[in-house]
Amino acid sequence: MIRVLQKKFVFTAMIAVSILILILLGTINVVNIIMVRNETNQTLSMISEADGNFDHIQPTPSSVPPFDFRIEPKDERDKFLSSNFFVVRLNGNGQIIFTDVSRTSSVDEASAEELALRVLDEGTRTGKVGKYRYQISNSHMGDETVIVFLDNSEEILSYARVLFLSGGIGIICWILMLFMVMFLSKKAIRPIAENIERQKQFVTNAGHEIKTPLAIILANMEAMELYNGENKWSKNIREQTVRLNGLMKNLLLLAKMDEGAAEIIKSEISLSELVSENVRAFAEPLNLRSITLQIEIQPKVIIKANKEQMSQLISILLDNASKYTNDSGTVIVSLQQSDKRIKLLIKNSCEKLPDTPPDKLFDRFYRGDKARTQKTGGYGIGLSVARSIAEANQGSITAVYENPNFVSFTVRL
Structure with missing residues (x-):
């Protein structure tokens, strides 16, 4: 029980840590993408406004004296000189009159002109093609059109660098937090x-x-x-x-x-025979109340479990069905095996379905019908015992409500 509680604590704590790390890393990467993209767009706009000509950029007065090591952002001229780009200029008739590829070594004039004509046909003023961002603008020199292509490889590398670094740091932090939570959970x-x-x-x-x-x-x-x-x-x-x-x-x-102190001695038992024996014991009391008993038991269903506990489990479910089935109602018992999975289904009709969720029926001392007291027998902990037996034998039990007015209990082993 303590180990289960400790595992749940570690699991819940690590879910919270994981969500926090994902939010933090996601925020860092999104902010990085926005900042780098804005900086790239500003550089592209600056080069485009200067028609790709360094002489058209006015020097920015600097308050830092020469040989001072204080850090300040690059001015427009420094950004221009450190950028990889090429420029294609067209006249008013759409004919290429000038191509400058001196600021990049990966594109020749023919490729630059072909790329310029392609983006011009697309009709968009800004966009992205391959590893280049481009901007189309009107030249300051008459009716000419200038297309500037800026290499954004550094932008992509920045995205990848921050993503991998933050992801790696996030994984390391998650592992460290796991060890810390496991250490402190006790x-x-x-x-x-x-x-x-x-x-x-x-x-x-x-x-x-x-x-x-x-x-x-x-x-x-x-x-x-x-x-x-x-x-x-x-x-x-x-x-x-x-x-x-x-x-x-x-x-x-x-x-x-x-x-975990209950001794569980498991052996191979015929679950088909065990269910049949318990059903026969309840058949007569159900018949006296004119309750229809429908039985569908697959033969030769063998399971390795504790025989006494499994018999008690079946008896609890049949007793519960007997107590809460309305007169002239129906009780259905089904046992099926498929792909080494065994399913025992016991469901009964009732006058009215409980108002609480089905899983509430397994709470100790809970009664689905408040009007039922000691007259029906039982202690209000039978289904809780049934769930404990199922789990002790590596199984599970669930309850569902079915229309019209059926309560169904399914044991999976």
């Missing part, structure tokens, strides 16, 4: 674990202490009836004593399973 859940252990120990001790007085009360009641005969009071005392004794046995069984 301390974090220690108060809860101690409280749970005290509760389990209390139930176990109280159960053993109460069993002795109950046995004495029942023995004295039987002795009184030998001398004075049975009456309604003695009968009521015996019934309630037996009921309380059964409740304590179930509570002790739950406590042992929660502690």
Whole structure:
């Protein structure tokens, strides 16, 4: 139980850490993309406004004296000189009159002119083609058109560099956080674990202490009836004593399973025969209430499990169906095996479906029908015991509501 609680704590904490890291890394990369793209667009606009001519860029006055090592952003001339680009100029008739590829070594004049004509046919003023961003603008020299292509390889490398660095750092941080959470989880859940252990120990001790007085009360009641005969009071005392004794046995069984102390001896058993035996035991009480019993049991379904526990599990589900099925209703029992997976289905009709979610039915001391009390028998912990038995035998049990007014319990093993 403590290990399960610790695993859930680590799992929940790491989900929160993962979400936080993903948000942080995503924000860093998105901000980096926006900033680098804006800087590239500003450089492209600056070169385009200067028609790709360095002489058209006015020098920016600098407040930093020469040989001063204070860091300031590059001015427009420095950005121009450090950029890789080429320029194609066209006249008013769309004919190429000038091509400058001196600022790049990866494109010749023919390729530059072909690329310029292609983007001109697309009709967009700005865009991207291959590794180049381009901008089409009107030249300051008459009716000429200038197309500037700026190499954005550095932009792409910046995206990749930040992505891989942040991803690597994020993975390292996640692993470090995992070790830290695993190390601190024991301390974090220690108060809860101690409280749970005290509760389990209390139930176990109280159960053993109460069993002795109950046995004495029942023995004295039987002795009184030998001398004075049975009456309604003695009968009521015996019934309630037996009921309380059964409740304590179930509570002790739950406590042992929660502690993992319940001894589970598994063997190969015929689940088909086990289900059939339990169904036969409930057939007559169901028949007396005119309840239709539909049975579909696949033969020779073999499973490795604890026979007594599996019999108790089936009995609990059939007893629950018997108690809560409306008169003249229907109980369906089905056992099927497919691809080494076994499914036991027990469902029953009822007058009205419970108002709470189906999983609530497995809560201890919960009753789906508030109007039902001790008259129906049971203790309100039967389904909780059934779930513990299923999990102890590496299985699961679920409940669903089906129309019209059917409650279905499915055990998967």
